[in-house]
């Protein structure tokens with residue numbers, strides 16, 4: 235039932251992208267997202283698509299995995315496309331009742347869908363090529379300056395780690411509870427929305443109860459292993475900015491520069 | 502290495518431990534048995550400062566658990582019953598590193614300890630695995646490695662085999678025996694007599710007190726008394742008692758004796 239969740243999935247590897255410091259990757263993804271967000275012309279989209287395609291090749295992640303990362307959002311993409319298709323003025327393409335599809339609408343719809351897909355692929359590249367622990371460590375490091383204004387950097391990172399550890403366990407447990415309740419005659423696949431929502435109660439209540447139990451046990455186990463917050467803690471896998479990272483950051487800066495130039499030329 | 506001096510413990514208004522006196526020596530293998538609610542887990546949690554005694558004192562290498570709980574926990578580690586609820590890391594080796602990271606050990610040294618601990622419990626080849634993909638016995642071995650990497654001198658097992666299938670149970674038990682041979686002090690809480698029989702000393706608890714203390718053979722010779730205080734007795738031991746045979750702990754013992 236929960237098999238095709240790729241959320242936060244990591245594919246171990248040794249590619250250049252894998253070897254980058256997670257902070258470099260987070261920075262690069264942000265830069266890419268800003269570029270994708272500000273792209274307007276087909277030239278710019280073409281440039282960014284080619285760029286991200288190149289990054290996927292560099293990462294040696296299988297294309298099928300990249301395509302799979304788009305699947306959970308396929309309806310959002312389709313919906314956005316349809317909205318744009320029918321909501322622009324201009325030369326008529328075809329009619330559907332009161333709705334008119336236009337050429338401009340088609341163009342806008344395609345570009346917006348492309349934008350969404352590029353954003354998803356760019357951010358998936360980050361989680362595909364970065365071990366969860368490194369990602370949380372990087373989050374902690376990046377948030378550390380914000381500690382001064384009261385952001386609990388270490389606690390947030392620890393929460394992410396524990397969530398990543400327990401999401402699969404809780405999914406497995408939900409699966410078990412659903413099966414157990416089905417045996418007792420619960421039918422969750424039929425009925426209207428409200429009815430189905432009501433059916434969730436005998437699944438969610440045991441799930442929550444057990445989650446609280448787990449949290450209790452886990453807190454005890456962490457304490458027994460001398461956990462007392464971020465103060466004085468070391469990390470086995472310490473993060474390190476290497477020559478490769480400096481190169482990558484320079485490359486991203488150059489790419490951003492090139493992008494700005496394309497923008498200015500097309501205005 | 503651990504001295505429990507006249508310790509009582511109360512949860513709110515309910516007494517769970519009542520005047521416990523106990524000394525555990527370096528390198529000893531002690532088993533604690535007792536019926537449900539007899540106070541075994543409460544005693545275990547008092548040994549490393551997860552709970553502090555209401556009365557009396559617990560000393561670990563001379564350090565009072567009230568004075569410096571972190572030094573105590575760096576000496577006495579603990580493995581709990583539920584394998585799923587004590588693994589923190591999303592990857593096996595990250596979890597094993599959790600303890601030494603908390604102790605502020607240098608990164609390179611942590612790496613060394615993690616690899617060593619994982620190979621001691623025979624889980625080195627799983628170091629990159631996700632914990633939820635492992636069997637129960639494997640998860641418990643990872644939890645044990647997590648304590649080993651902290652280099653504690655003593656490990657307390659609170660029914661660490663209770664939720665495992667027979668195979669996982671024997672994996673964990675042989676790991677525990679191996680650790681004892683390597684010189685670690687072992688405290689093992691269990692409901693199974695054949696497990697307790699591996700210890701050099703068995704402690705029987707009832708109603709928050711230590712009611713008997715001795716070698717496994719001494720303790721298990723009185724099957725009627727064990728049943729009276731609510732302990733499960735293995736079928737073989739019970740049959741042995743009815744046949745008026747002494748020192749029967751397992752089916753193997755019984756068969757050997759009947760053959761004679």
Ligand SMILES: Nc1ncnc2c1ncn2[C@@H]1O[C@H](COP(=O)(O)OP(=O)(O)OP(=O)(O)O)[C@@H](O)[C@H]1O
Nearest residue numbers: 512515516517535536537538539540541542543544
């Ligand atoms: N958190 C708690 N709050 C209140 N009472 C508790 C708590 N934990 C345990 N007790 C009570 O303290 C007594 C001793 O419990 P303890 O868990 O130490 O027993 P145990 O020997 O470990 O039992 P089991 O074999 O079931 O694990 C029991 O009567 C129990 O009900």
Ligand SMILES: [Mg+2]
Nearest residue numbers: 541542543659
């Ligand atoms: Mg208990």
